[in-house]
Amino acid sequence: MADNKIYWSGLEELDRTPEFERIESQEFPAERPADEFLADDRLQRANTGRRDFLKFMGFSVTAATLAACETPVVKSIPYTNKPEEITPGVANYYASTFYDGHDFVNVLVKTREGRPIFVKSNTETGFGRVNARVNASVLGLYDSARLQAPHLNGEATTWPSLDAAVSKGLTGSGRRVLLTGTVMSPSMKRAISALEASAGVEHVQCDAVSYSATTEAMRADYGRRVFPSYQFGKAETVVSLNADFLGTWGDNVWYTAEWAKTRRPEDGAMSRLHAFESGMSLTGSNADSRTRVKPSEQGRVAAALLREISGQGAAVVLDETVMASVKAAAADLKKSGAKGLVVAGDNDLATQRIVSAINRALDAVGTTIELHENPSLHQGDDKAFAQLVSDMNAGKVAALLVDGINPSYHAADAAAFNAGLEKVGFSVSTALFADETASRCTAMAPAHHWLEGWNDLQIDPNRIDLVQPAIQPLYDTRQPAESLMAWAGQPADGYTLLRQTHSAAYTADAMYTDQNWNTGVHNGFLAVTVPEETPAVYTGADLGGALRDVAARKGGTFELDVYRKVAIGDGQQAGNPMLQETPDPITKTTWDNYVTMARVDMEAMGLNTYIAQEEPASVVKVTVGAKALELPAFPQPGQTPGTVGIALGYGRGGGNEAIGKAAYQVGEGGDHLADAEGNLVPIGKNVFGLAPVVDGVPSRAVYDVSIEATGETYPLACTQIQHTYMGRDSVVKETSFDDYLAEAGVKRGDASWNKTIGLNVHDDINGDGEINALDKKAAGEFDMWHEHAVDGVGHRWGMAIDLTSCIGCSACVTACHIENNVPVVGKDEVRRHRDMHWMRIDRFYASDWNMERGEAEGVGVISTYGKMEEPGANPQTVHMPMMCQHCNHAPCETVCPVAATTHSNEGVNQMTYNRCIGTRYCANNCPFKVRRFNWFHYPGYDKFQNFNPAQDAIQRMVLNPDVVVRSRGVMEKCSLCVQRTQGAKLEAKKAGTPLEDGSAITACAEACPTNAITFGDLNDNASEVRATYDNNRTYHALEEVGIQPNVAYLTKVRNTPKA
Amino acid sequence: MQQEAAIREPLILGNKSYKDITDDVVGPIQGKAPLGWKIMITISSVIAFYGVGCILYLIGTGIGVWGLNKTVGWAWDITNFVWWVGIGHAGTLISAVLLLFRQKWRMAINRSAEAMTIFAVIMAAVFPGIHMGRIWVSYWVLPLPNQFGSLWVNFNSPLLWDVFAISTYFSVSLVFWYIGLIPDFATIRDRMTKPLQKKIYGFLSFGWSGRAKHWTRFEEVSLVLAGIATPLVFSVHSIVSMDFATSVIPGWHTTIFPPYFVSGAVFSGFAMVQTLLLIMRKTMNLENYIHTKHVEYMNIVIIVTGSIVGVAYLTELFISWYSGVEYESYAFINRFSGPYSMSYWIMMTCNVVSPQLFWFKKIRRSLVATFALSIVVNIGMWFERYVIIVTSLHRDFDPSSWGEFHATSIDVGVFVGTLGIFFTLFLLFARFFPVLALNELKTILKSSGEEHKRIQSDGKSNH
């Protein structure tokens, strides 16, 4: 008989209470979702109003307790089907190519779990080396301000409806124009011609930063409107007339590495660089001979050079110091002949024609200068653009398609362009952001970030460089070429479009079968064969006009030269916090542009010449004709008196455009500043269009500006406030190439320019029979105790930095910043000397004073030291990368009470973050001051909400999963990229082979375009870094402190001309 | 019973009997709190409260609310720490060293001096705590067994030596002080009428009943504690000075630091004792017990230690030049001519010049002048530490990282706050504790009391 007992789990079940019914009905009762819980940002906030005592009282109690619970919330989502090429924890590299309308470089993209997190040069199969702008561009991919869908009249829409609208817009009567930057992509060109054919669209090219004077000069002289490809690698003498080819000018990503190849003292020959410029540029700071001239004199300098070399033209007026250096430069050029090279940065037709004449006179065309038919950078045609603008204003333009540029920001006459844009029937922009131009257009067809889409690019006639996606597009975006095809009525997805460009017969089923293509994608380029091109022949008209023109130039009391900064360039990445915080290699100033002035001028005007935490810069008013703007004045050693310089690329987003949170100024509390109208305040001021347009070419120089003090002040955030090295030659060692050659053979430590530092001992070392000041013992030989074995035991990571090769470009700084998840701390913190860069580049100017001179001139020691703090008027410059020196006798380790920083048996000074209690004793005791303290909770504290990537839900994805994000209150510093060395060791272990030299490399060494940084195993006798230890230029900074660093420096050698 | 030359100035004025001494000290405790006391404690506790607020804000937000930066990692925090520890030296020195030297004049002041020591050391201990980036793991400085297995502290670190030195110094001073207090608590206990007070003081007095045997032990313990507290006093500030002396930073890396710091500590300690006692004797009417003679004795100690400090400053300068090391010499040139030279000259005037005024007997015996100078001296000593720490750090080896330090309101708030806490504690002590060592004073009443001296000398003259 069935047993029908009923078992009930509780009285509720027995008498079926409604509450019980409810619970029973849902098998899995819903908890509060994790996301919702995490979204509650009060979790991380540590926010108090300083003034309101009770508020912070009450709050801090909670905060103190909150701070104590540190456990990070880790969300991990498993792959449902794991992509075969992705192994969690193992990075994949994809060959790709970067081109932003200016920099063109082959790269490798590092991805982790499908996220691009690092960009490095493709040295295997590619050309060019990444610079700060390129390797920081990975951050832009994750910018939450990017357009996330196509827009029509400001409303988000779908691609079909957008395409319909565009096609309709293209039917209007009047000019239909496609306005782009210089197009380097064959597929894009194909799409353009398709659009031209179908919709009768004209193509106008215009560069953000115009080089048309150069290209026009080439057309005038050789009938080819191209930007020459300069072969710095072949040049013995380079003369730069205000051309910052190491930092921002031309194809700098390629020039830099090439030029550095000619600068190795060990080769027994060094190229020589003469620079003539008004402001101190990166190139000028690396010049062997730098001459200060005014913008209005540049042309005459060129003319004088030409006259010296070929006797052409009449004598020109130049003051004799300039003339002397012109003669010296000319002499060197003549000596080098075809191996000489003159480049001019001014966008000035006359100067460019004269320079081209000089190079011709040197017979350099064909050796150091190549003029390929095409492809060529900087095809922008300013005259065509000017015509377009006037047509737009005349209402003659029915449709305008803008791609890759932002004329509303950088056009010579942006106001006119904007006015015209109003009158254009239909306009569409493919910008990634709703930037100045896009936000004014009828429609926005956002393009992929370069890391998201397929593309091809060509700069070398013999190869097609490929761009391949490293991640699925984050948003609903589309490749411009694809859009154009769609609008041309022959829609094709980007990939097919690309493939068909290179094999017309391509069909989808051949996707993976084409071996040639697959290798191409693997290597990042397709080799193509081009017909032999005819050498360029001179067909130029006579120079008389140009020479007369430059001879006649007059300057006012002040002349202006607008330049570009290494980090910000033309301002495309103004919203990139890492670039904004990368100190300018010359001024060491972050987050602003300013007026660089000569100290004498500033003193004459009574402006502040000492800028520091509590000493803000004085604001000056710069007036050019009708235009006027106010900017802080910065005392720039080497600036020609009577000249000023202002950087382009700032003042982005003047109209509240959504170009990224970091593009706008924030207050001390971290909130965006707003002006009277409630608009966000851009960083710096826009100086595009400040310079006049001279015969159709937007110039970058103004020969007459007026500068007046306003009495206002403005704080500038500089990472370095002491600019000379105070004659401390155990920090920096330098010599001239001649002195080097004289002692090239002697062994390390004996050369006069790199003597091992000795300390006096009470012992007759030198055996002269008496104990006196001459009895010195090498600092390294002093030993107070029984050593821990370092030599020959396992690995011992070490680094050597060649001060001769280092040009200070700061690519290593951004690389380190990204690789090691170094927080961005913002202007206010940098101003307080709290920048967090693990890797910094110390920029030292030479002073005209030293103790000897002080003694000779009877100036007291104290005032001599005072004078030594002043850089010279036209100083020599040293760029010295500085990071943790990983001392074997590290002062920081000894003093840590909790042993949070100790020495690894691989010679690395380790920082154990989670053991650190934050006494900062180690930082105090570090002779190099390379340790960085987490003053706040950077990933959470409101002060950093608007720029620290770790605080942006999407931008956080750029963080390197191999490196922990440090918590508040702990010390951090360079780890010699321990995550990379450990990785390399694992690889070697798996392969069962000994670790080979070069398989472990730090981010900075990897990023260095001039190979100034060598990293490796000092215990591996075959390693490159080991070899540098026998180089007689090698020394350890502050050797006499007895700290025995594992990082070494190589004496800087300048190829200075004999006076 | 010890005799003392009649010509020696008496230490206890007026015709006091044992009972009078008890009344003078215990009376105020039984009576109502004087208005002056009420005002002072209100002010100081408000300041203390503000200080606590600043500290909580600091802990809640991060060390960044201070003015420190990548170059100057320590400034006001450690300056205050060293300053307070220094002040904390007088008490134990007075009660221990002077006890060993059988200096009877110490008895009037040692009790409050020790109290001051204890409170000062507490204030000092605040700073190493709150200056940590992660105070919530500060217990990691102790060699505790932990779940990480073999994870111990670093006994090579001077900072760890500090941990041991300060904690030892604090607890030993506390014990020394309390053992002296027990019999006096008993005295209070036996006079208290209100049951609650009787209970409290009864508890505090540990049931002391003054048996002969206990008194012998009492004196033995005091003597031995004094014996080991003396080297302790000297060791503590020596070890504090090693935080700097063992480093590599020019201006810190100096072998004369230990003696120089110790004398500096005694110097500032005595100055602080002066400041406090001169107020207390007025408010608590102890003029008969603490008077010119005591003040003069202390001023003499101040001259001596002040001069030692002065010599130390000059030695530093000389050595920096004589060493021929450019970093050393620059560090010191920068001290007196660099951006922070003002602090240096304040330090020089306050610490080297001002105490020399005590060579004049008039000034030495003038209470007003003493009070003023005692404050000047402590200002100077604060600046000494500031100069050593900040000017050495802000410009060291590598000129590229030369920086500046600018204090924030929180820097100031925390420091002022500790002053508030310190005075609050001291005022509470003055109100509820026997401010004089009763049992000790009574032992010297006959030898050093004014009246008894008169009787003695009369007795002699009658012969």
Added chain:
Amino acid sequence: MESKKVLHVMYDDDGKLLEAAKQLVAKGIQVKDVYSPFPVHGIDPIIGVKRTRLAIASFMYAMTGTSLALFGMWYFMIQDWPMNIGGKPSFSLIQNLPAFVPVTFEFSVLCGAHGMALTYLLRNGTLPGMPASNPDPRTTDDKFVMEILTEENELDAAALEAAVNDTDLLELSIKEYTA
């Protein structure tokens, strides 16, 4: 059995107390104890209080501290988990000793002081919350009391009283108690 008596003889001056103590002891009377507001120097030998050995105790505590400290540091820094800290040697105690001196000293002092203080309080039986045992509250103020037990003396209460009354006393109280 006859009841035991305790005599509390009060004096108002330490001088008088000493005199009295001398007289009585001379008569062969055992003085049990003396209660005084402050240490009366010279009383101990008269009433036969032995010298205390606290100092020796303290020394032994200190030595314990020294060895503990040295052992600890040897174990932490050298035995259990030696590390390369600033290149300083961590191979044997002797090499690292200089760095250990400060802590060793401090720890010895710590143990010496606290050990002795504790012993002192325990031996006295003076601990938090203990009841006071002085016969008269004035003894912590300005009076001095001598305690004499009949059971310790051959003389009976009356004789003792007589002897005591010869001294320059202030008060005399005789209580009975049962042992």
